[in-house]
Amino acid sequence: MAKREHFGSGAAAVMAMAGSAIGLGNIWRFPYMVGQNGGAAFIIIYLLAAFLLSLPILLCESIIGRSTHAGTFGAMEQLAPGTRWKWLGLMTVISPLIILSFYSVVGGWSIEYLIKASGSGFGEDVSSLFGEFIIKPWAPLLCHTLFLLLTVAVVSAGVKSGIERFNRISLPVLFVLIVVIMVYSLTLPGSAAGVRYLLEPDFSKITPSVVASAMGQSFFSLSLGVGTILTYSSYMKKEENLFTSGLGTAAFDLLFALLAGFAIMPAVFATGVEPGAGPGLIFETLPYIFSHMSAASPWLSRTVSVLFFLTIVIAALTSSISMCEVGVAYLVEERGMSRRKASLLVFAATWTLGAFCSLSFGPLSGVKLLGNTIFDFCDRLTSDYLMTFGSLLFVLFVGWKMKRETVRDEFTGGGTLRANGRAFGFVYFLIRYVAPLVILTIFVTNLVA
Numbered sequence: 001m002a003k004r005e006h007f008g009s010g011a012a013a014v015m016a017m018a019g020s021a022i023g024l025g026n027i028w029r030f031p032y033m034v035g036q037n038g039g040a041a042f043i044i045i046y047l048l049a050a051f052l053l054s055l056p057i058l059l060c061e062s063i064i065g066r067s068t069h070a071g072t073f074g075a076m077e078q079l080a081p082g083t084r085w086k087w088l089g090l091m092t093v094i095s096p097l098i099i100l101s102f103y104s105v106v107g108g109w110s111i112e113y114l115i116k117a118s119g120s121g122f123g124e125d126v127s128s129l130f131g132e133f134i135i136k137p138w139a140p141l142l143c144h145t146l147f148l149l150l151t152v153a154v155v156s157a158g159v160k161s162g163i164e165r166f167n168r169i170s171l172p173v174l175f176v177l178i179v180v181i182m183v184y185s186l187t188l189p190g191s192a193a194g195v196r197y198l199l200e201p202d203f204s205k206i207t208p209s210v211v212a213s214a215m216g217q218s219f220f221s222l223s224l225g226v227g228t229i230l231t232y233s234s235y236m237k238k239e240e241n242l243f244t245s246g247l248g249t250a251a252f253d254l255l256f257a258l259l260a261g262f263a264i265m266p267a268v269f270a271t272g273v274e275p276g277a278g279p280g281l282i283f284e285t286l287p288y289i290f291s292h293m294s295a296a297s298p299w300l301s302r303t304v305s306v307l308f309f310l311t312i313v314i315a316a317l318t319s320s321i322s323m324c325e326v327g328v329a330y331l332v333e334e335r336g337m338s339r340r341k342a343s344l345l346v347f348a349a350t351w352t353l354g355a356f357c358s359l360s361f362g363p364l365s366g367v368k369l370l371g372n373t374i375f376d377f378c379d380r381l382t383s384d385y386l387m388t389f390g391s392l393l394f395v396l397f398v399g400w401k402m403k404r405e406t407v408r409d410e411f412t413g414g415g416t417l418r419a420n421g422r423a424f425g426f427v428y429f430l431i432r433y434v435a436p437l438v439i440l441t442i443f444v445t446n447l448v449a
Contacts, residue, residue, distance in 0.1 A: 004069060004333075005159035010240040012164045013232065016322075017245065018252035019167040020228050022174065023319025024106055025221035026257040027312055028282045031264040033217050035274075038205025039197040043261070045206065045214035047254065053438055054218040055250050056430040057391045058229050060398040062242045063410045065233030071329035072227035075234065080401060088393045092227030093330045095386040096323035097346065099226065101353035102378045103323065104151065107316040108143030108358070109134070109283055114309040117290070117302065130283045135362040144358050147313075148351055151320040155328055156343035159235050163321060170314050171252075177311040178256065182263040184304055191266030198261055212445055215438065220383055221253055225390030228322040231329050242411060243420045243427075256315075263308075282312065324350070353378070384446040392439040399432035407431075 007013040034042050068075040076089035112133060134140055154162045185191060223229065229249075236245070264286070268274075271289050290305040324346055331342035356364065360374035369377040398407055407428065412420045 005235060006237050007164055007232075007235050008160060010236070010245060012168065013236045013240060014245050014248040014252070015167045015171050016163055016235075017229060017232050017249040019171055019318035020232060020322030021222045021249055021253040021319070022171070022256045023221075023223075023315050024103065024312070025217070025223075025319070026253065027178070027260045027264075027315050028106065029220060030217060030257045031261050031268075031282075033213060034198070034261055034265070035268070037210045037213050038202060039265075040199055040201035041203055041205040042210055042214055043198065043258070044201055045211055046218055046257075049215045049218040050222075050250055050254055052430060053215060053435055054222050054224060055246055056427060056435050057219075057224045057395055057439075058222055058249065059242060059246045059411070059427065060394045060431060061224070061227070061230040062233040062236075062246055063398055063402075063407060064394070065230035066236045066238070066240075066242060067406070067410045069234050071231050071234060071333050072326060073330055074333050075230060080397075085397065085401070088390070088397070089227075091386065092225070092230070092390055093327055095226040095382055095390060096223075096228055096326045097350055098353065098378050098386070099382045100148075100151075100320055100323040100346075101350045102357040102375050103316070103320055104148045104350065104354050105140065105144050105358045105375065107147035107151075107313070107320060108140055108145075110309055110312040110316055111143045111147055112139065113283065113287070114306065114313055117305040117309050129287060134358075135365075137359060137362050140358045140361070141355055144354050145351060147316070147320070148347055148354065150317060151324050152343045152347045154317070154321050155324045155346075156340050158339060163325060166321065167318060170318055174311060174314055174318070175256065175259070177307055177314075178259045178263055181304065181308055181311065182259055185263050185267040185270075188267055188270035190270040190272075194266035194269035195262070197269065198265055212442055215442055216383065216388075216446075219387050219391060219442075221257060222250065223319065223322065225387040225392075225394065226323070226382070227326045227390070230394075231326045232322060234329075239413070241413065241417055241420065243417070243423065385443070388439055388443040388446065392436060392443060395431050395435040395439065399428070399436065404428070 064075050068078045072092040073089035076085045154166045273285050327346040328342045331337045357375040
């Protein structure tokens with residue numbers, strides 16, 4: 001077997017993991033979740049959940065991955081050989097591939113909108129544009145295929161030459177693009193109402209469902225419980241600081257989500273659009289806003305819309321690459337395949353399931369799985385169940401299966417990182433007691449909802 005690759009530095013590892021976290025969860029899902037759940041009050045719960053719940057889970061995956069230098073399945077085999085924990089490893093190979101299957105469909109939509117923005121624009125009548133596009137059988141499939149090909153091309157190039165290089169370039173570009181869009185959005189007449197919506201909390205809006213939604217969004221945004229963080233952490237060198245890397249990843253993810261909120265919500269309020277428009281906020285509401293802008297300045301509207309959908313495409317790719325890598329790493333390390341062959345096999349599997357997800361808006365719209373379309377079933381299966389269940393098992397494994405000394409040694413760099421040593425007691429308490437109870441509550445809530 002070829003020598004296992006590693007990220008070139010701690011900064012490269014943080015950028016890769018931040019790239020995994022920053023994706024459609026930030027720029028597509030976060031703004032509409034904020035809109036549906038009361039604005040600033042939701043953001044406060046989301047911030048608390050990110051550092052008190054999601055960061056400990058992220059650290060659990062990092063500890064498992066870095067301590068074994070193996071993918072999800074191999075890590076469980078190393079740390080708990082001959083036990084049923086291997087099924088956690090297998091589950092976290094399958095889960096990200098299911099996510100990638102429908103995620104690439106949405107990524108394909110963003111490519112279509114980028115092409116549309118770059119070409120003829122959105123025109124005056126955009127109300128039916130999204131609905132008419134997704135029910136078509138071939139155009140969404142073609143975009144889904146193109147998005148997956150871009151993903152696989154990066155992964156097949158390897159950890160350093162593919163994943164690390166792509167994230168080193170794409171992450172700074174992402175932040176520049178979202179800041180440019182935010183600055184423009186904040187200059188629109190009437191945008192101040194959107195800023196107030198994001199900054200002035202109405203604590204009466206905080207309900208159990210809002211709390212659960214904020215925690216779930218934090219899970220989804222950081223790609224927890226599905227092995228992407230574990231796999232990327234397995235490429236980290238022993239001398240890298242796991243706690244610093246985890247904090248950096250969470251901070252980048254939060255910052256980008258907030259920037260996306262300030263890039264979108266002021267524009268939404270400036271044009272009088274309902275902030276709780278739901279999942280269609282990006283693909284239905286934003287084109288309407290761009291069309292509205294074009295009456296005043298067609299060139300400026302075209303430029304902003306191109307930049308916006310380019311941002312979505314890049315953000316989607318940084319996350320899809322990490323999901324693809326989990327399956328590829330498994331096939332390379334456990335099945336002895338070449339990286340190129342493994343990438344093609346993952347492409348074939350996710351393209352096939354993704355094709356069914358795409359067609360579920362059109363020709364297969366009548367096919368229901370437990371009352372859901374194929375797309376919605378895959379989305380709910382992963383976001384409501386597999387991600388939370390995987391996160392629960394990860395914190396139970398690190399908190400109760402692994403020896404405390406082993407966890408502490410990995411967390412503190414063998415005792416050399418004194419600051420980490422001082423934080424360890426609190427973090428370990430969150431991992432062992434707080435996180436399992438909260439995750440179990442979310443999981444049961446999703447189960448009975």
